[in-house]
Amino acid sequence: MQEVTPRSSKCKPRCALSWMIDNNLVSLGEKVSYRASKGPGELTRGRITREGIECNCCQKIFTLTGFESHAGSTNHRPAANIILEDGRSLLDCQRKKKPRIKMQRVTREAKWKGRQNQHQGETDYICSVCHDGGDLIVCDHCPSTFHKNCVGLEDIPEGEWFCPPCCCGICGENKFKYNVQEPKDSRLLSCDQCERKYHIGCLRNKVVKLKRKDPKDSWFCSNKCEDIFIGLQTLLGKSVVVGPDNLTWTLWKFMESDSCDVEAPTGKHSKLDLAVEVIHECFEPATETYTGRDIAEDVIFSRECNLNRLNFRGFYTVLLERNDELIAVANVRVFGDKVAEIPLVGTRFLFRRLGMCKILMDELETQLMNLGVERLMLPAVPSVLDTWINGFGFSKLTDAEKMQYLDRTFLDFPGTIKCQKVLL
Numbered sequence: 001m002q003e004v005t006p007r008s009s010k011c012k013p014r015c016a017l018s019w020m021i022d023n024n025l026v027s028l029g030e031k032v033s034y035r036a037s038k039g040p041g042e043l044t045r046g047r048i049t050r051e052g053i054e055c056n057c058c059q060k061i062f063t064l065t066g067f068e069s070h071a072g073s074t075n076h077r078p079a080a081n082i083i084l085e086d087g088r089s090l091l092d093c094q095r096k097k098k099p100r101i102k103m104q105r106v107t108r109e110a111k112w113k114g115r116q117n118q119h120q121g122e123t124d125y126i127c128s129v130c131h132d133g134g135d136l137i138v139c140d141h142c143p144s145t146f147h148k149n150c151v152g153l154e155d156i157p158e159g160e161w162f163c164p165p166c167c168c169g170i171c172g173e174n175k176f177k178y179n180v181q182e183p184k185d186s187r188l189l190s191c192d193q194c195e196r197k198y199h200i201g202c203l204r205n206k207v208v209k210l211k212r213k214d215p216k217d218s219w220f221c222s223n224k225c226e227d228i229f230i231g232l233q234t235l236l237g238k239s240v241v242v243g244p245d246n247l248t249w250t251l252w253k254f255m256e257s258d259s260c261d262v263e264a265p266t267g268k269h270s271k272l273d274l275a276v277e278v279i280h281e282c283f284e285p286a287t288e289t290y291t292g293r294d295i296a297e298d299v300i301f302s303r304e305c306n307l308n309r310l311n312f313r314g315f316y317t318v319l320l321e322r323n324d325e326l327i328a329v330a331n332v333r334v335f336g337d338k339v340a341e342i343p344l345v346g347t348r349f350l351f352r353r354l355g356m357c358k359i360l361m362d363e364l365e366t367q368l369m370n371l372g373v374e375r376l377m378l379p380a381v382p383s384v385l386d387t388w389i390n391g392f393g394f395s396k397l398t399d400a401e402k403m404q405y406l407d408r409t410f411l412d413f414p415g416t417i418k419c420q421k422v423l424l
Contacts, residue, residue, distance in 0.1 A: 014274050014277060014278060014325060014326040014348065015050075015051070015052070015063070015274075015324045015325045015326065016063075016064055016079075016270055016271075016274075016324060017048055017049070017050065017051075017052060017053070017064070018050045018051075019270055019273060019274050019277075020090070020093060020094065020270075021048070021050060023097055025093040025094065025096055025097060026048055026084070026090070026093055027048070028048060028049065028050065029047055029048060029049075030047065030048045030084060030085070031045065031046075031047050031048075031084070031085050032045070032046055032047065032048060032053060032082050032083060032084055032085075032090075033045045033046075033082070033083055034046075034067060034068060034071040034073065034078075034081055034082055034083075035081055035083050036071075036073055036075065036081065037075060037077070037080070037081055043071035043072060043073060044056070044057060044067075044070065044071040045057075046062075046067060049061060051325075052064070052066070052067070052323075052324070053067045053082070055067065055070060063323045063324040063325075064078035064079060064082065064090070064324065065078050065324065066323065067082065068081065068082070078090070079091040079094060094269075094270055097269075097270070097273075122143065122290075123138050123143045123144075123145055124136075124138075124143050124144055124145040124290060124307055124309070125145070125289065125290065126145070127145060127146050127147045127150055128144045128145065128146055128163070128308060128309040128409055129146060129147070129150035129151065129402075129406070129412075130147065130150050130412075130414075131309075131412050131413065131414045132147075132414060134147060135147070135148075137153075137156055137157070137161060139161065139162055139163035139166055140160045140161055140162055140174075141162050141163070141166040141174055142163065142165075142166055142306070142307070142308060143306060143307050144163050144165070144166075144307060144308050144309065144409075146163060151163065151164065151406055152403055152406070162174035162175075163308075164406040164407040165195075165196075165197070165308050165406075165407055165408065165409050166188075166197065167197070167407070168188065168197060168198050168199045168202055169196040169197060169198050169221065169407065170198055170199065170202040170203070170206070171199065171202050174188075176199045176201050176202070178201055178202075182200075182201075184200050185199065185200050185201030185204070186199060186200075186201060187199070187200050188200075189203070189219060189221075190219075191219065191220055191221040191222075191225055191336070192218040192219055192220060192225075192229065193218075193220055193221075193225035193226070193228055193229045193314075193334065193335075193336055194221065194225050194334075194335045194336030194338070194408075195314060195335060195408070195409075196221060196335075196336070196407060196408075198221055203221075221336075222336070224336060224337045224372060225336045225337070227371070227372070228334055228336065228337065228371045228372065228373070231370070231371045232251070232253075232316065232334065232371070235251045235367065236251055236252065236253060236316075237250065237251075237252065237268070238250065238251075239321075240363060242320075242359050242362075242363050243322075243359055245322055245323065246322060246323050247320070247321070247322045247327075247359070248320070248321050248322070249318065249319075249320055249359070249360060249363040249364075250318070250319045250321065251316055251317070251318055251367075252268055252271060252272060252275075252316065252317045252318075252319060253302060253315070253316045253317065254268075254269075254272055254300070254301045254302045254317075255302070271319060271326075272300050272301060272317060274326050275300050275317050275319060275326070275329045276294075276296055276297050276300050278326055278328070278329045278346050278348055279296040279300070279329055279344055279346050280296060281346070281348055281349065282346030282347070282348070282349075283296070283344075283346065288310060290305075290307060290310060291305060291310060296344065298310070298312050299312045299315050299331050299343075299344060299411065300315070300317050300331065302314070302315050308409040309409050309411070311409075312333075312411070314333045314334070314335075315331050315332070315333045316331070316332050316333070316334075317329065317330070317331055317332075318330040318331070318332060318360060318364055320356060320359065320360045326348070327347065327348060327351045327356050328345070328346065328347040328348065328351065328356050328357055328360050329344070329345070329346050330342055330344065330345045330346075330360055330361075330364065331343060331344040331345075332364060332368075333411075334368070334371070334373060335408050337371075337372045337373055337374060338373075338374055338375065339373070339374065339375045339376070339377060339405065339408065339420075340368055340373050340375070340376050340377070341376070341377045341378065341410050341411065342364070342376060342377070342378045343378060343379055343410070343411040343412065343413075344411075345357060345360075345361075345378070347360075358391070358392070361392060364376075365421070365423055368423055369423050369424060372424070373423060373424070374422070374423060374424045375420050375421065375422055375423060376420065376421045376423055377397070377405075377410065377418065377419065377420045377421075378394065378418075378419055379410075379411075379412045379413050379416035379417070379418055379419075380394070380416055380417045380418075380419045381415075381416055382415070382416075382417060385417055385419070388419055389419070392421070393421050394419040394420060394421045395419060395420060395421070396417060396418070396419055397418040397419060397420050401420070402418065
């Protein structure tokens, strides 16, 4: 992914209404009114602009939430109660937006069965560590490929070889080599937070919950991973004030929602769509050859893949906003308490050199430390390496340190320099 040069078209507002206008869901200048769901009917009127709703009575421009407050309502459902002249609400308009490519939902059992016959599909074409091509060795359990030097091998191994992410976090092997007490002892379980794999047989001597009430339930390899998962879920959708003029930091994640309240998921999808636009404003859109899809979209919408380096189900999206206008975006994935990664960070051109990225990163680091995460990693573009080191406190990762994390698959880009920051 390559940086792009500023253009005037990149300086337009990025908020819910501008997103709706760009997607032809509403029209610029269209008249609206706020109507309370209970009590008196119409409370105030206005018209749609890219920056927000311009009120008829005072000519001030408000965000959706601000327009609701200006109308004297405390319903906290602006999209449902702001009505167009044809009787549709803004929420009705948002629902008409066709979702981005919807991936088929994969059950835990289907994932496990699929891995048993993984090589029916194509193997990868680049190394999962350095993301370059060349002479590659293939894992005998998944489609991932590697340079032998990138995984610490001097020679190409004879017979079967399994990559570090496909090996058990306890015994270090892919195949269970001890006495099988039960048929499932040789099966590998994957932690839903750190994504490390463990043989059920190896876990029997550990204080770990192996059974779940429902196969769809999450499974964690430790109490720390479970606590981090719960902490992240608690943060979702809750805005943290990090600066003046309602500057807020919010964590989001795309998930299949069974909630009866459709306004929250609909609003979240529009914000994630805006996040994709901001990343595309900062970096030229890049299509991954293996999937044929846009990388930024896959990350922001947490799409899964049978290839480890393109399995983005663990990603969360951080949004920095002021009065509902999007300023900066980052994507974070937490591999348990040892390390987290933030491969994509983008600040809109209009808000650069104002310290916005620093504010986003400071709050992210605070939240990660609260969760007990020890380190944060990112791939730095050479042109801004000094900024990450001198301005944000990162340091370059040594080759020896890289070897310590081979059992985790990070999102990386060719030509970048792996950096880390010690948080705890």
